[in-house]
Structure formats: C-alpha cells, structure tokens
Amino acid sequence: MPSNLRQRLVEILNEYVDIFVWSYRDMPGLDTAIVEHRLPLIPNTVPAEKQWNVGFLAVAEYPQWVANIVPIPKKDGKA
Numbered sequence: 001m002p003s004n005l006r007q008r009l010v011e012i013l014n015e016y017v018d019i020f021v022w023s024y025r026d027m028p029g030l031d032t033a034i035v036e037h038r039l040p041l042i043p044n045t046v047p048a049e050k051q052w053n054v055g056f057l058a059v060a061e062y063p064q065w066v067a068n069i070v071p072i073p074k075k076d077g078k079a
Helices: 003-015 050-051
Strands: none
Touching: none
8 A cells, every 4th residue: 555545544544533443342332252253272283373484384376366177188088
C-alpha cells in the first residue's frame, strides 16, 4: 500500500475512532465464546517456528488460478 494512501487511511480511522471497534473489549455484552477460539494442540509436537528457523519449512507460491490436470491417453492407450 502506498504510504500516502496508508496515511490517509490512518487519518480516517482516527477521525472516526468512535465508530470503529478495535478489539472485542470495545463491544460490551459480546460473548467471548464468539470471539475467542482455542486451538487444541497436540502434545509433544514441534512448533512451526522452530521448523521454519532450521529450514525444514519453505514458502510455496502458486499462481492465482490453477487448471485441473487433464490426462491425455497416449497412442498405446496409457494415460
């Protein structure tokens, strides 16, 4: 996002700070069960950050649109 656009967005958010909600604490009466979620973690697992730091994980980039694979039979009838 260009810095001038970002700055304008921040100005608008600050100007209308009474309209926007920044956290669930700003919404009185909201049931925390709706906005809080607990992730059940498997015991004795290695956190992803450690795997990332040692190079075990890598970023995979895919095109925005991927076509389905269409097998074409060869002359001998095999796909």
